[in-house]
Amino acid sequence: MPAPSPEVAAARAKLAAKFDAVRTGGKGTARRTKLTKHASSGADDKQLQAQLKRLGVNSIPGIEEVNMFQEDGTVLHFSAPKVQASVAANTYVITGHGENKRLEELLPGIINQLGPDNLANLKRIAEGFSAAQAAGAGGAADGGDEDIPDIGDNFEEVSKQ
DSSP: OOOOOOOHHHHHHHHHHHHHBBBBSSSOEEEEEEOOOOOHHHHHHHHHHHHHHTTEEEEEOOOOEEEEEOOTTTEEEEESOEEEEEETEEEEEESEEEEEEEHHHHTTTGGOOOOOOGHHHHHHHHHHHHHHHHHHHHHHHHHGGGSSSSOOSSSHHHHHH
């Protein structure tokens, strides 16, 4: 086998020098593997639970859904959340999968939860719905005739064409 070129020999020597420092024993022993520490969210969750315990929150059973109304008319919707509360600290903790939904998607089951601040959004939805109904009714009367050809008085001539 021919001798490697000087460039390849230099590259091999450089690599050997780089990996000499990670050997645990002499030549021929296995290299030391670097142990990586994975940052887990378990520590964060543990710290959060400790702070909540310090506040004295109690779990509230039997809550099926939680809806948080936002200024832009959307709703942060939690279905089957875990709810904890500390009335003394005025702190409520809601954990679970939250989804951003439009107010229209949750109607009519959400009407009893709407307050006076969401009345404007409800009026806007009602106006949009009535406008869509009016446009649909008017469009059906005018647009329905476009598909039917005008055949005049004599039906037999048109059928022979």
